[in-house]
Amino acid sequence: MRPDENRPTTPVVVPPRQSTDDVGVRSHNPDEAANVVRGQIENIYQQDPTTTVTVPATTTLNVQTEGNIQYAHQDADVASPYERTHDETKHQIDASAWQKYHSAWQSYYQQYYERYYVSQVHEAKKSLEADFVHDDAKDMKDATLSTDEAMYDLRSKLRQKIHARATKVRKSRHFLPLVSALTVMLIFAFLQYNRVLFAAVEAYVAPSTMSNTALIVDPTASNAVGPDPVLIVPRISVEVPIIWNANAADQNSLNAAMDKGVAWFNINGASAKPGEVGNFVLSGHSSNDWLDQGDYKFIFARLDQLVEGDTVYVNYNGTRYTYQITRKQVVKPTDVSALTQPTTKPTITLLTCTPLGTALNRLLVFGEQTSPDPAKASTTTTTSTSASAAKMPSNSSTFFERLFGINN
Numbered sequence: 001m002r003p004d005e006n007r008p009t010t011p012v013v014v015p016p017r018q019s020t021d022d023v024g025v026r027s028h029n030p031d032e033a034a035n036v037v038r039g040q041i042e043n044i045y046q047q048d049p050t051t052t053v054t055v056p057a058t059t060t061l062n063v064q065t066e067g068n069i070q071y072a073h074q075d076a077d078v079a080s081p082y083e084r085t086h087d088e089t090k091h092q093i094d095a096s097a098w099q100k101y102h103s104a105w106q107s108y109y110q111q112y113y114e115r116y117y118v119s120q121v122h123e124a125k126k127s128l129e130a131d132f133v134h135d136d137a138k139d140m141k142d143a144t145l146s147t148d149e150a151m152y153d154l155r156s157k158l159r160q161k162i163h164a165r166a167t168k169v170r171k172s173r174h175f176l177p178l179v180s181a182l183t184v185m186l187i188f189a190f191l192q193y194n195r196v197l198f199a200a201v202e203a204y205v206a207p208s209t210m211s212n213t214a215l216i217v218d219p220t221a222s223n224a225v226g227p228d229p230v231l232i233v234p235r236i237s238v239e240v241p242i243i244w245n246a247n248a249a250d251q252n253s254l255n256a257a258m259d260k261g262v263a264w265f266n267i268n269g270a271s272a273k274p275g276e277v278g279n280f281v282l283s284g285h286s287s288n289d290w291l292d293q294g295d296y297k298f299i300f301a302r303l304d305q306l307v308e309g310d311t312v313y314v315n316y317n318g319t320r321y322t323y324q325i326t327r328k329q330v331v332k333p334t335d336v337s338a339l340t341q342p343t344t345k346p347t348i349t350l351l352t353c354t355p356l357g358t359a360l361n362r363l364l365v366f367g368e369q370t371s372p373d374p375a376k377a378s379t380t381t382t383t384s385t386s387a388s389a390a391k392m393p394s395n396s397s398t399f400f401e402r403l404f405g406i407n408n
Contacts, residue, residue: 191399196357199287202298225315231262231282232313233350236302242282242314248389255396258285259294265351267389269340271380272347274316275372278380279347281339283393286352286363292396300352304328306365312348323348323367330354330361333392338364345369346377351392359394 169175229242241261247253248267257263262284264273272278288297306312310325331338339349346369354363369377397406 188399193357194290195287195395195398198290199298199301199356202287202301225318225320227318228315229317230315232315233303233306233310234313235307235310236305238299238302240284240296240299242316251391251394254283254393258283258296258393259292261296262299262350263393265339265389265393267336267339269342270349273380274314274321274348274369275319275346275377276380277344277346277377279339279341279343279349280314281349281351283351285395286354287357288396289398300350301356303350303352303365304354304363306350312350312367314348319372321346321369322371324370325365325367327366329364329366331364333359333362333394334390335362336389336392339392346374353395362392 229244230239231242232239242264243257243261244264246257246263246265248265254263254265262282265281265283267281270279270281272280274280284300284303285294285297286300286303288294306325306328308325308327312323312325314321314323329338339351348367348369350365350367352363353359354361368374400406
C-alpha cells in the first residue's frame with residue numbers, strides 16, 4: 001500500500017509486549033523497538049543518500065538513517081510511536097522516488113519477458129533444425145530408392161491400409177447383414193437382367209452360325225438348293241431353320257418355335273410364303289433368359305446392323321429366293337398393322353425385340369424379292385393360322401414376370 005493512500009481511522013489497540021529477561025539478553029524500551037522496525041521499513045524508500053535523520057535524544061537506541069525521506073518528515077517529538085507511524089500527515093514521499101520505483105519494476109518485467117521470448121525463439125530454432133535434418137535424411141533415403149522399390153513400398157502401404165480397413169469392416173456387427181442383403185440383390189438383378197448382358201455379348205463376339213456351304217458367291221448362278229427351309233443373312237452371319245407350325249395367336253407356341261429357329265408369323269394380311277405376292281414374316285429372338293432352352297436365343301441380336309441394299313436368302317421347296325433390304329422400322333408390340341400393309345410384290349419382313357434384352361419395342365426389317373423373277377410370283381393361297389393376333393411375338397418372360405405371373 002502506498003504511504004499516501006487513505007488508511008482506516010479506527011484506532012488499533014496494540015497489546016502490551018511482555019518483557020522477558022533472558023540470560024545474556026538486554027530488555028529494550030518499546031519505543032526503541034518500534035524505532036528499529038520503523039527504520040527497517042523506511043530503508044525501503046531510500047532515495048537521497050545525503051539526508052540524515054536523527055532520533056530524539058529521549059530514545060535509548062540512537063538510530064541514524066541515511067537516505068530515509070519518510071523519516072525525515074516525521075515529528076520526533078511524538079511520544080507514541082504508533083501515532084507517529086500512522087499519522088498520514090507526516091508521510092511525505094517525493095514523486096521522483098515513485099518514478100524510480102516504477103521504472104525499476106518496468107525494467108524487471110522487460111528483462112523477464114525478453115528472456116522468455118528469447119528462450120522460445122531458441123527452442124523453435126532447435127525444432128526447425130531437427131525437422132530439417134530429418135527431412136534431408138528422408139530425402140536422401142528416397143533418392144537412393146529405385147523406381148521398383150518405390151512402387152513396392154507404395155503397394156505395401158496400400159495393402160496394409162486395405163487389410164486394416166477390411167479387418168475392421170469384417171469385425172463390424174453390420175458386415176454380415178449387409179453382405180447378405182447385397183448378395184440377394186445381386187442374385188435378383190442377375191436373374192432379371194442377365195439377358196441384357198448376354199445379348200450384348202452375343203451381338204459383338206458370337207461366332208458365325210453359317211456353314212461353309214451357305215456362303216453364296218453368285219446367287220444368280222443357280223437357284224437349286226436342298227429341301228430344308230432355311231433363312232440365310234450373310235451380313236450378320238446367320239443361317240437358321242424356318243419353323244412353319246407356330247400359332248400366331250399363342251405366345252407359348254411362338255416361343256417354342258423360336259427355340260428351334262425362326263417362326264413364321266402368319267396372320268391375316270401377312271400370310272404369304274416365299275414366291276407368293278404378299279408379306280412373308282419371320283420372327284426370331286434377339287435375347288432370352290439364360291435359363292431358357294434352345295440354341296437360337298440370340299439369333300437376331302445383330303438384326304439392327306442390316307442396312308438398305310443388304311441381301312437376304314430363303315431356301316424353300318428346293319428353290320433359293322433372294323430379297324433385298326429396303327427399310328427398317330421400330331414399332332410397338334401391338335402395332336400389328338405395320339405388317340399388313342397392302343402390296344403387289346412378294347416381300348419379306350424380319351421381326352425381333354428391341355432394345356437388346358428387353359421386349360419394349362419391335363424392330364421390323366423389310367425387303368423385296370429380286371430372284372426368281374418377282375413378276376412371276378403367284379397369289380397367296382395360304383390360310384392364316386390366326387385371325388385375331390393382337391400382338392407381335394416376344395421374348396420369354398423375365399424372372400419377376402414369371403414370379404408374379406405376368407405375361408409379355
